Amino acid sequence: MIPRVKRIASSDPCCLPPPRGRPLRAPARRRLVAALKALADPTRLEIFRAVALRPEPVCVCEITARFRVSQPTISYHLKVLRRAGLVTVSRRGVWAYYAPGPGGLASLRALLDEAPKEASGPAP
Amino acid sequence: MIPRVKRIASSDPCCLPPPRGRPLRAPARRRLVAALKALADPTRLEIFRAVALRPEPVCVCEITARFRVSQPTISYHLKVLRRAGLVTVSRRGVWAYYAPGPGGLASLRALLDEAPKEASGPAP
DNA sequence: CGAGGGGATAGAGGAATGTCTATATTTTGC
DNA sequence: GCAAAATATAGACATTCCTCTATCCCCTCG
Numbered sequence: 001m002i003p004r005v006k007r008i009a010s011s012d013p014c015c016l017p018p019p020r021g022r023p024l025r026a027p028a029r030r031r032l033v034a035a036l037k038a039l040a041d042p043t044r045l046e047i048f049r050a051v052a053l054r055p056e057p058v059c060v061c062e063i064t065a066r067f068r069v070s071q072p073t074i075s076y077h078l079k080v081l082r083r084a085g086l087v088t089v090s091r092r093g094v095w096a097y098y099a100p101g102p103g104g105l106a107s108l109r110a111l112l113d114e115a116p117k118e119a120s121g122p123a124p
Numbered sequence: 125m126i127p128r129v130k131r132i133a134s135s136d137p138c139c140l141p142p143p144r145g146r147p148l149r150a151p152a153r154r155r156l157v158a159a160l161k162a163l164a165d166p167t168r169l170e171i172f173r174a175v176a177l178r179p180e181p182v183c184v185c186e187i188t189a190r191f192r193v194s195q196p197t198i199s200y201h202l203k204v205l206r207r208a209g210l211v212t213v214s215r216r217g218v219w220a221y222y223a224p225g226p227g228g229l230a231s232l233r234a235l236l237d238e239a240p241k242e243a244s245g246p247a248p
Numbered sequence: 249c250g251a252g253g254g255g256a257t258a259g260a261g262g263a264a265t266g267t268c269t270a271t272a273t274t275t276t277g278c
Numbered sequence: 279g280c281a282a283a284a285t286a287t288a289g290a291c292a293t294t295c296c297t298c299t300a301t302c303c304c305c306t307c308g
Contacts, residue, residue, distance in 0.1 A: 014183040014185050014186070014219040014284085023170050023173070024169075024170070024173070029166055029169065029170075030166075032169065033164055033165065033166050033169060036160050036163045036169070037164040039160045039164075040157055040160035040161040040163075040164040041157065042153055042154075042157050043296090045148075045153065045156065045157060045160070046147050046153070049147070049148070049235075049238075052238075060255065061254070061255090064255090069296090069298090070298065071255075071256095072255090072256075072257080072258095072297085072298075072299080072300095073296075073297055073298075074255095075256055076256090076296075076297085077296090078255095079256085079257095091255095091305095093306070094253070094254050094305055094306065095254065095255085108232070108236060111173075112229060112232060112233055112236065114173075114176075114177060165266080167266085183284095184284075184285065188284095188285090193267070194267075194268065194269085195285075195286095196269080196270095196286075197266070197267055198285090199287080200266075200286090200287095201266090202286095203286085203287095215274095215275095215285090217275065217276070217284090218275050218276070218283065218284045218285080219284065219285085220284080
């Protein structure tokens, strides 16, 4: 906590510079956390990459064929990605096709853009 | 909206184009998932931003003052961020200072760079 | 219509996660 | 040396998450 009693090192306060980063607003934070959470699973990350790295929508049957988890598990992961706005689904007859979605990655880019490119200067 | 989906006749295979995205290697995927998981929590995300948006290292006492969770919880979150390589710690006397770390964000940038730009645009 | 198949949903179980209180560790002032 | 203060660690506990099997829904074809 900010030292209110100068008990230790009175000439050496722990934190001089005032806070600079402001917290995100609740909706923006929710969206960003949802996108991060959706990608923070090995299987889901690979599913997302399989969808995002393709110009054409990807058939679910292809995804289920490429991973070792069961078909309902794939379906569950696709739902998570869908609710995060990272992918969208369209149906063609019996099959379902997934394509990159509109949401999520933009806020991720914003997060990276506000952070410095590399570790900043050393401690004084 | 979705560009040229293949005509799917009933007896046609569901997916004609061959897979193009190859999975990440295990170490790269592990690092990336660790960074994503570390940021995929509202409290931790704000802690990271508080650290990353500052040129100078941030004192833990300031972080604990700014959040509503208990001090051990802050300490736990800082440990998660540390293990993901997102922040580093340096001690000065009794106090601990956190600064942006070398790892994690780079792989995140790589993930975004390999994804097509239109996949990340916000809904207009 | 009925059969068959792709995909989504339901429910269950075990592992991982986030939070707390209590305690340990380390450093400084007296 | 001793007490106090800043962080870290240790358990404990509730919640969320990931996976599975079983089942349902809907579409197409014979």
